[in-house]
Amino acid sequence: xxxxxxxxxxxxxxxxxxxxxxxxxxxxxxxxxxxxxxxxxxxxxxxxxxxxxxxxxxxxxxxxxxxxxxxxxxxxxxxxxxxxxxxxxxxxxxxxxxxxxxxxxxxxxxxxxxxxxxxxxxxxxxxxxxxxxxxxxxxxxxxxxxxxxxxxxxxxxxxxxxxxxxxxxxxxxxxxxxxxxxxxxxxxxxxxxxxxxxxxxxxxxxxxxxxxxxxxxxxxxxxxxxxxxxxxxxxxxxxxxxxxxxxxxxxxxxxxxxxxxxxxxxxxxxxxxxxxxxxxxxxxxxxxxxxxx
Amino acid sequence: xxxxxxxxxxxxxxxxxxxxxxxxxxxxxxxxxxxxxxxxxxxxxxxxxxxxxxxxxxxxxxxxxxxxxxxxxxxxxxxxxxxxxxxxxxxxxxxxxxxxxxxxxxxxxxxxxxxxxxxxxxxxxxxxxxxxxxxxxxxxxxxxxxxxxxxxxxxxxxxxxxxxxxxxxxxxxxxxxxxxxxxxxxxxxxxxxxxxxxxxxxxxxxxxxxxxxxxxxxxxxxxxxxxxxxxxxxxxxxxxxxxxxxxxxxxxxxxxxxxxxxxxxxxxxxxxxxxxxxxxxxxxxxxxxxxxx
Numbered sequence: 256x257x258x259x260x261x262x263x264x265x266x267x268x269x270x271x272x273x274x275x276x277x278x279x280x281x282x283x284x285x286x287x288x289x290x291x292x293x294x295x296x297x298x299x300x301x302x303x304x305x306x307x308x309x310x311x312x313x314x315x316x317x318x319x320x321x322x323x324x325x326x327x328x329x330x331x332x333x334x335x336x337x338x339x340x341x342x343x344x345x346x347x348x349x350x351x352x353x354x355x356x357x358x359x360x361x362x363x364x365x366x367x368x369x370x371x372x373x374x375x376x377x378x379x380x381x382x383x384x385x386x387x388x389x390x391x392x393x394x395x396x397x398x399x400x401x402x403x404x405x406x407x408x409x410x411x412x413x414x415x416x417x418x419x420x421x422x423x424x425x426x427x428x429x430x431x432x433x434x435x436x437x438x439x440x441x442x443x444x445x446x447x448x449x450x451x452x453x454x455x456x457x458x459x460x461x462x463x464x465x466x467x468x469x470x471x472x473x474x475x476x477x478x479x480x481x482x483x484x485x486x487x488x489x490x491x492x493x494x495x496x497x498x499x500x501x502x503x504x505x506x507x508x509x510x511x512x513x514x515x516x517x518x519x520x521x522x523x524x525x526x527x528x529x530x531x532x533x534x535x536x537x538x539x540x541x542x543x544x545x546x547x548x
Numbered sequence: 549x550x551x552x553x554x555x556x557x558x559x560x561x562x563x564x565x566x567x568x569x570x571x572x573x574x575x576x577x578x579x580x581x582x583x584x585x586x587x588x589x590x591x592x593x594x595x596x597x598x599x600x601x602x603x604x605x606x607x608x609x610x611x612x613x614x615x616x617x618x619x620x621x622x623x624x625x626x627x628x629x630x631x632x633x634x635x636x637x638x639x640x641x642x643x644x645x646x647x648x649x650x651x652x653x654x655x656x657x658x659x660x661x662x663x664x665x666x667x668x669x670x671x672x673x674x675x676x677x678x679x680x681x682x683x684x685x686x687x688x689x690x691x692x693x694x695x696x697x698x699x700x701x702x703x704x705x706x707x708x709x710x711x712x713x714x715x716x717x718x719x720x721x722x723x724x725x726x727x728x729x730x731x732x733x734x735x736x737x738x739x740x741x742x743x744x745x746x747x748x749x750x751x752x753x754x755x756x757x758x759x760x761x762x763x764x765x766x767x768x769x770x771x772x773x774x775x776x777x778x779x780x781x782x783x784x785x786x787x788x789x790x791x792x793x794x795x796x797x798x799x800x801x802x803x804x805x806x807x808x809x810x811x812x813x814x815x816x817x818x819x820x821x822x823x824x825x826x827x828x829x830x831x832x833x834x835x836x837x838x839x840x841x
Contacts (some may be wrong), residue, residue, distance in 0.1 A: 367780055370778075450565060481656050487656075
């Protein structure tokens with residue numbers, strides 16, 4: 256297979272940007288030049304690599320070639336840097352999926368020291384299933400609650416985020432004057448992240464059984480904690496986030512905890528950049544998260 | 549058309565929850581009972597109302613019936629409340645799309661005082677086009693940059709969010725020692741929200757032309773500001789958010805501003821609840837945002 260670096264870059268940029276136009280902007284060429292390179296790459300590999308939807312979708316063959324493209328691109332950027340050729344648009348970019356609560360707490364400080372050497376392209380895990388993002392080649396690594404390694408990936412335990420039911424002092428006075436009683440929990444408004452967030456109802460099922468109190472949905476991590484702090488409802492807040500927020504929060508049912516085990520999944524690639532990011536994430540996780548299992 | 553309130557509720561709960569199982573949980577009935585009510589409603593209206601995908605999708609006919617269902621549900625909840633029958637699962641729920649930066653700043657404090665009387669079901673505007681959410685009946689109102697009213701909706705100007713290019717003091721010392729020079733802007737890393745966020749590159753095009761500096765993507769609003777504060781790159785930060793954050797941020801190019809005009813779109817419904825939410829949002833907007841136009 257006769258591979259051309261410019262063609263591989265066109266594939267990478269198109270998947271990353273979602274459209275031929277975005278790839279053209281990133282590569283400083285015209286959309287029709289991007290299209291020609293993609294076609295040439297499909298001829299060279301004898302496979303359809305992309306479905307030209309908006310955004311484009313990677314085929315199974317496309318994923319394999321994309322993996323190679325990104326590995327080559329990372330290695331080329333690393334060699335260029337070693338040779339002292341660090342023009343800014345050669346800074347390698349690592350697309351990583353991160354679950355919302357990790358993005359809001361420990362992941363950004365972990366990545367900040369590397370930011371001069373690598374561009375982080377974060378994806379919210381909650382938007383789409385992380386394994387789909389890893390399989391599709393949209394991301395090369397993930398901080399995720401999914402333990403089972405995606406095909407072609409390794410999975411390493413990071414530790415657990417510990418959640419507790421919390422509320423504002425005013426909310427506790429109004430709804431839980433006698434503590435987290437069953438009757439009160441069945442009626443007190445709750446703040447839920449989104450329709451995939453089962454943490455609050457898992458706690459309710461354990462304490463009260465099947466109940467459906469009024470529920471507010473606030474699908475952003477820091478804003479979720481803000482809503483709990485403003486007294487919209489109670490919610491399951493990570494210990495890490497409680498420490499970081501300025502909102503006044505009370506753990507109104509102290510023994511109750513829900514632990515979410517997190518994992519680092521990454522493509523099987525030999526890359527100094529990916530290794531450095533992995534080391535930074537693992538070090539921060541061991542410092543900030545409770546031990547795994 | 550012979551409409552049945554229980555059937556309309558099944559439709560509403562299914563669209564809100566995304567699946568028949570979620571609707572069943574919310575209504576305390578079995579999934580097969582939900583399915584029967586949906587079929588009966590489709591027979592009564594003589595139309596296919598839902599595509600049974602995961603999550604379900606509303607057809608054009610379904611949207612019209614859903615609008616009616618939600619209007620009836622809101623009015624029924626309002627009358628129940630007037631009559632003193634405020635059992636918790638009758639608290640009306642208002643699904644609202646909100647752009648990420650508004651959710652991170654002025655919208656939650658505006659809605660908090662109403663939280664005992666209405667459940668807010670917020671949707672991030674950036675995930676999907678807001679007009680699609682309004683048209684699909686997923687939300688009944690929106691805080692959005694889209695001015696043109698969606699069919700069946702009214703649009704009211706809220707004011708503008710003012711963004712300025714900001715960075716951490718350390719980042720400014722390293723990258724902009726002589727101010728925001730063209731050469732520096734072409735090379736300095738930038739933080740971008742997601743692939744739809746054009747604010748940073750709009751500023752760059754106006755100041756420097758077409759350049760592609762290294763870019764980090766951080767697709768969550770508070771976390772975006774955290775990343776700028778940690779020195780990953782510079783970014784366009786709303787004045788409102790700069791006031792609220794504990795991060796130390798410098799507006800390194802003081803005359804430069806980008807204004808984003810926001811609008812309140814809502815279904816044409818006569819509902820005291822929707823009116824109260826609208827009033828709360830408009831009052832807060834006039835206090836917190838710069839005047840429109």
